[in-house]
Amino acid sequence: xxxxxxxxxxxxxxxxDDYSEDAGYxxxxxxxxxxxxxRDRLDRVTSCxxxxxxxxxxxxxxxxxxxxxxxxxxxxxxxxxPPDLVRRSDLNHSPGWRLGDLRFLLASxxxxxxxxxxxxxxxxxKQSVAKQPNPDPDPTLFDGLADDEAAGLIELADDxxxxxxxxxxxxxxxxxxxxxxxxxxxxxxxxGGEAWHWYVDVLAGPSPSRSxxxxxxxxxxxxEVPDAAVRLRRRPAEQPRAEDK
Amino acid sequence: MTTSMSAADAxxxxxxxxxxxxxxxxxxxxxxxxxxxxxxxxxxxAWETGNKRPTASTVAELSLGLGVDPAFFAVAREDxxxxxxxxxxxxxxxxxxxxxxxxxxxxxxxxxIATELERHVEFPEVDLPRMAADVESITDEVPEEAxxxxxxxxxxxxxxxxxxxxxxxxxxxxxxxxxxxxAAVDAYSFDSRLRPVVVLNPLKRDYYRQRFDVAHELGxxxxxADAEPGGRIVESQAHRFAGELLMPAEEIAPLLPRAIxxxxxxxxxxxxxxxxxxxxxxxxxxxELGVLGDVSYRNAMTTVSARGWRRAEPGQIQVLExxxxxxxALELLEGEDVDAGxxxxxxxxxxxLFRAATSRTPLTAPSGKDRxxxxxxxxxxxxxxxxxxxxxxxx
Numbered sequence: 001x002x003x004x005x006x007x008x009x010x011x012x013x014x015x016x017d018d019y020s021e022d023a024g025y026x027x028x029x030x031x032x033x034x035x036x037x038x039r040d041r042l043d044r045v046t047s048c049x050x051x052x053x054x055x056x057x058x059x060x061x062x063x064x065x066x067x068x069x070x071x072x073x074x075x076x077x078x079x080x081x082p083p084d085l086v087r088r089s090d091l092n093h094s095p096g097w098r099l100g101d102l103r104f105l106l107a108s109x110x111x112x113x114x115x116x117x118x119x120x121x122x123x124x125x126k127q128s129v130a131k132q133p134n135p136d137p138d139p140t141l142f143d144g145l146a147d148d149e150a151a152g153l154i155e156l157a158d159d160x161x162x163x164x165x166x167x168x169x170x171x172x173x174x175x176x177x178x179x180x181x182x183x184x185x186x187x188x189x190x191x192g193g194e195a196w197h198w199y200v201d202v203l204a205g206p207s208p209s210r211s212x213x214x215x216x217x218x219x220x221x222x223x224e225v226p227d228a229a230v231r232l233r234r235r236p237a238e239q240p241r242a243e244d245k
Numbered sequence: 246m247t248t249s250m251s252a253a254d255a256x257x258x259x260x261x262x263x264x265x266x267x268x269x270x271x272x273x274x275x276x277x278x279x280x281x282x283x284x285x286x287x288x289x290x291a292w293e294t295g296n297k298r299p300t301a302s303t304v305a306e307l308s309l310g311l312g313v314d315p316a317f318f319a320v321a322r323e324d325x326x327x328x329x330x331x332x333x334x335x336x337x338x339x340x341x342x343x344x345x346x347x348x349x350x351x352x353x354x355x356x357x358i359a360t361e362l363e364r365h366v367e368f369p370e371v372d373l374p375r376m377a378a379d380v381e382s383i384t385d386e387v388p389e390e391a392x393x394x395x396x397x398x399x400x401x402x403x404x405x406x407x408x409x410x411x412x413x414x415x416x417x418x419x420x421x422x423x424x425x426x427x428a429a430v431d432a433y434s435f436d437s438r439l440r441p442v443v444v445l446n447p448l449k450r451d452y453y454r455q456r457f458d459v460a461h462e463l464g465x466x467x468x469x470a471d472a473e474p475g476g477r478i479v480e481s482q483a484h485r486f487a488g489e490l491l492m493p494a495e496e497i498a499p500l501l502p503r504a505i506x507x508x509x510x511x512x513x514x515x516x517x518x519x520x521x522x523x524x525x526x527x528x529x530x531x532x533e534l535g536v537l538g539d540v541s542y543r544n545a546m547t548t549v550s551a552r553g554w555r556r557a558e559p560g561q562i563q564v565l566e567x568x569x570x571x572x573x574a575l576e577l578l579e580g581e582d583v584d585a586g587x588x589x590x591x592x593x594x595x596x597x598l599f600r601a602a603t604s605r606t607p608l609t610a611p612s613g614k615d616r617x618x619x620x621x622x623x624x625x626x627x628x629x630x631x632x633x634x635x636x637x638x639x640x
Contacts, residue, residue, distance in 0.1 A: 013383055017477045073381045111539075175532050175539070177383050177481070225407060227569035228414035229369050232577050 001183070002079045003086075004168060005202050007041035008181045010074045012172055019174060030174055031108060038106060038170065039095050044070075045078060046086035046097055053083045091165065092125040104166040104183060105129060111173040114180050117195040119188050129165045130188035134197040168202070179203065252305035255315035259304065261295040263318045267311045268293075269350035270598070272343050272625035282306040312629035317593055332435040332444075333465040333474040333483070340430055343625040348423070348430045351628060352444055354594045355421045355571075355602045356437045361592035362574040363439070365583070371417030371440050374398045378468040378482050388482045391467050392489035405520040406491060409459045410566040413443070418466065420459070420568040422447045424601040425608050426626045434462035441466045445568075447607030452562040453523040459566070460487035485533075491522050492530050501531040505545045514559070523558050525549060567605040575603050595629055 015034045019025050043049035044066050051066050053059070059082065067075050089098035096105045107126055109117045119130035171180045184199020250258075268278050268289075275293070279286040282303065291297035299307065308315045332349050334340045340348075359368070374394050378387040396402065399416060406412065410420050419442045423430065428448040432455075435442055443462045449455055464486030465472075465479075472479050500516060502509035513524045520527070528545050531537035537545070549555055575585060589599035601608050 013381075013478075016383060016481075020477075071381050173539070175529070175542070176535065225411045227573045228411060230366050230570060230573040230577065232366055232581065233364075 001200070001202055003045040003081055004042070004183060005181065006074075006077060006079055007045050008038055008170055008179070008203070010041045010070065010078075011037035012177075012179055013071075013074075014069075015172075016174065016177060027174075030172070034170070034172055035106065035108060042095075042097060043088075046081055047083035048086060048088045048097060052088075055084065057083065059083050089163065091129070091161075092123075094123065094125045096165070098163065101163060102166060103163040104168050107167050107169045107186075109169045109171040109180070111171040111178065111180065114169050114171055114182055114199075115195060116189065116192060117169055117186070118192070119186055119195060120190055126167070126186070127188060128161065129167060130186040130195075132161060132165065132185065134185065134187070135164075169199075249314060250316035250319060251301075252308065252315045253301040255308070255318045256299060256301040256304045258319035259292070259298055260318060260320035261293040263321065264289075264307065265293045266350050266353060267307070267313050267317055267629070269346040270313075270354075270595075271311045271627040271629050272347045273311075273627070274343065278307075278310065281310045312627060313595060314593075316590075317595075319593075321593075329438055330436040330470050331474050332433045333462070333469060333479070334433050335431045335480060336475065341625065344427075344430050347625055347628060348427060348433055348444065349435070351423065351427060351598065351602075352433075352435055352437075352442055354592075354598055355419065355442060355444065356439050357592045358571060358589075358594055358599060358602050359419050360439055361588060362571060362578070365578055366574040368419075368440070368570055368574070369415050369417045372398075373416060373418065373441060374467060375470060376468055377471065378479075380469065380472045380476060380479050380482070383478055383481070385482070387468060388464065388485035389489045389494070391464070392486045393493070395463070395467060395490060396493075403493070403496060406456075408566055409456045409521075410568055413459065413463055414568065414570050417441070418443060418463070419570055420445065421571065421602045422568070422604060422607040424598060424628050426628055429625070432458040432462055434465050436466065436470055445607075447601075447609075450565065451523070451558070451560075452565055453517065453521060453526070453558070453560055455565050456521050457487055457491065457523070457526055460490045463487075463490070488526070488530050488533065492520055492527070494534055497527075497530060498534050498536055501527065501534070501536045503536055505537070505541050505548070517558075518561055521562075523560070524554070525558065565606070569605065571603040572605045598628060 011034060014037055015030065018033065019030055039049075043051050047053050047059070047066075051062075053061055059080070067078075070078070085099065087098050089096045089103045091103070091105060094105050096103045105126070107117065107122065119127055122130075166183055167186045168181065168183045169186075170182075173179070181202040182196075182199040183202055185197040187194055187197045189195050268275070271278075273281075275289045276286045279289045284303070288297065288299075292299050304315055304318060307318065332345070332352060334345055334348070374391070376387055376391040376394060378391070379385040399412070401412075414420055417440050419440050421442070422445050425447050428446060430446065432443065432445050432449075434444065443459060443466070445455065445458065449458065461483045464483035465474075468482060468486065469479055497516075497520070502512055510524075513527055516522075516527050517524050522530075525546070528537065528542060528549070532539070532542040546555075549558075575588070578588065579585060585599070585603075586596065589596050592599075594602070597608075
């Protein structure tokens with residue numbers, strides 16, 4: 001979780017650092033860059049992708065490449081994971097990372113819409129992930145079925161994913177620079193509604209609060225404002241006088 | 246006292262740092278200057294570092310080529326003008342090194358002028374709260390806290406801010422306009438041994454946007470004394486500081502429109518006059534505070550662009566806030582029969598730049614050549630050429 005949070009924070013910081021609407025960048029650039037850098041930072045922190053090490057190699061090998069273009073703070077706060085703890089495990093070309101028997105993919109979301117992220121509008125891969133059954137479901141009519149019958153139904157619903165696959169959904173509001181990052185089990189929400197069986201907030205932090213207390217402004221002061229307090233010194237230093245010219 | 250100095254005397258008292266200053270004011274590289282007087286760039290570099298001393302005839306050539314009196318090159322009396330923080334420019338990508346050097350050199354002259362005038366008059370003491378922001382964090386809340394601290398420290402209280410330039414001048418900040426030739430550089434600020442300085446762009450003839458600039462630069466002075474200038478986070482923090490200082494979230498949020506319709510434009514126009522900020526700043530603030538959704542904000546900005554308001558927004562106040570510290574000091578001294586030309590000579594600032602820095606309003610470049618196009622304006626031109634062709638620029 002710490003690695004996920006670090007990777008996203010680093011990716012967003014750099015993305016916003018480069019982003020300039022005035023220079024002609026648009027939301028598509030912003031979204032694509034955010035995703036690209038998020039994937040890159042996850043590869044860095046997990047020693048995957050182009051930052052992978054051979055088995056048995058020292059974790060410090062080529063660390064300068066892992067640190068390339070990162071700020072001092074990012075380097076200082078980067079979690080140290082054993083290089084073989086996490087492996088890349090893409091699903092139908094969708095970037096994925098595997099830890100033990102769990103895999104997670106990435107999904108972008110509009111800011112503030114993560115709870116209702118429309119999986120039916122996402123790729124077939126994400127849809128199949130969202131079809132996974134909830135391992136800890138609410139009571140249903142099938143609760144009385146024998147285990148092997150239930151397993152058969154799960155098999156049908158599962159689209160035969162090889163691993164339990166979670167999704168890390170991320171969002172960014174470029175204007176306010178607020179962002180969201182969650183990790184959870186998606187729920188296929190045909191027709192809208194809840195997009196998750198469960199998720200955890202990876203960036204648990206306070207959201208800005210706003211007082212709605214109404215208040216009327218007082219009119220601005222008129223422009224006729226006296227000069228700042230400037231006064232002659234009592235014993236002026238040698239002052240050049242016109243007649244000295 | 247005398248106001249002129251021979252090239253021979255200037256050569257004897259030559260200070261390399263003054264040559265650097267003159268070259269930067271002229272907007273020239275060392276190689277440009279070397280070509281102009283038919284010497285090698287190595288020689289120019291050696292004069293500037295003090296490793297070599299130019300002859301009297303070379304000083305005369307430098308004086309002629311750069312457009313300053315030979316006395317300009319003589320060693321400075323004191324070094325208070327040295328900047329203690331690098332100037333904060335909006336965009337390092339958009340502001341060339343030459344333009345930055347020139348702007349910094351002009352800033353030094355402004356401090357030189359203030360130093361000279363403060364021998365004769367008293368300015369308000371510097372009272373600036375300092376709160377260092379974390380310039381690597383996009384979520385650092387110091388900008389908003391610093392803006393609130395400024396209101397509290399200066400006893401401003403709630404509501405819209407009045408004359409912003411006067412507010413910071415009364416806390417000891419020096420505010421001056423850039424000369425018209427330097428209009429390509431946006432407002433900037435820096436700290437010096439004497440006092441903090443804000444330099445305003447002379448062509449931004451918009452009362453509301455100028456106030457935002459002043460608040461933005463105040464943010465740099467309060468938060469970024471030690472920060473590397475020009476970074477996006479640094480700029481964003483100064484912007485957030487300005488937003489909170491001019492439009493405190495608690496007070497403005499309930500007043501901002503939650504959707505954009507015909508009546509919201511009238512409401513924005515009213516808020517604009519009440520709070521002294523542009524409608525675009527209000528819209529951005531509404532978006533920033535989450536009062537206005539992204540789609541509404543973008544639609545509103547499309548409307549702003551379609552109406553031509555992006556470059557020129559309608560507003561009732563047509564005059565700019567004006568600086569008063571240096572102009573008032575000059576008026577007081579002139580009232581005591583002290584000659585401005587001699588003051589300029591004493592601080593060894595070319596008369597036109599002295600006038601630009603001590604003016605209540607921005608000077609204009611009168612000749613057609615100086616007006617130019619936007620593209621022309623982005624070229625760095627010498628500040629040492631006369632602003633008005635017939636002005637007495639000799640010292």
